[in-house]
Amino acid sequence: MIDISSVKKTSAGGNKFWLQVMDNASDFIFSMFLKKKSETSAKMIALVKDLNAKGFKVKKIRCDRAGENMKFQDEAKNEGLGLTFEFTAPNTPQRNGRVERKFATAFGRVRAMMNTARMTETMCGNLWAEAADTATKLDTALVYQRGEQSSHQKF
Numbered sequence: 001m002i003d004i005s006s007v008k009k010t011s012a013g014g015n016k017f018w019l020q021v022m023d024n025a026s027d028f029i030f031s032m033f034l035k036k037k038s039e040t041s042a043k044m045i046a047l048v049k050d051l052n053a054k055g056f057k058v059k060k061i062r063c064d065r066a067g068e069n070m071k072f073q074d075e076a077k078n079e080g081l082g083l084t085f086e087f088t089a090p091n092t093p094q095r096n097g098r099v100e101r102k103f104a105t106a107f108g109r110v111r112a113m114m115n116t117a118r119m120t121e122t123m124c125g126n127l128w129a130e131a132a133d134t135a136t137k138l139d140t141a142l143v144y145q146r147g148e149q150s151s152h153q154k155f
Helices: 037-053 066-077 093-116 122-139
Strands: 003-005 017-022 031-032 060-063 084-087
Touching: 003 037, 003 060, 003 093, 003 122, 017 037, 017 093, 017 122, 031 093, 037 066, 060 066, 066 084, 066 122, 084 093
Parallel strands: 060 084
Antiparallel strands: 003 017, 017 031
């Protein structure tokens, strides 16, 4: 599942959009930061190729019918990635609810990190992408008993 959220402030790196990709089987989250939504295809194709090279066969992508996702579908087909696209109906974020919920949780973590650090509004605007990346890493780091692997590592 993939989804994009826009952020009010532009980060220090010039990013305005936050792209999240969630593996449906393991709940593993990938976060990428974009200057423009049109960068979605390139980032997603690179991620799919990287995962395939590591032995994780990406088969299906679920997303909404936004223009950047339709472009990604076309470019994935041109690259011969063999992906099946499953599009959710318009105005139904609940169909993409799991990744939408991950965004809400991560945004809460980002706000908490910045509030706890007592950052100024300017600093928050500049560093939101770094905080969001950290929140993603914290979300995918599961607590497990000694000697066991986390569920996404087992997968």
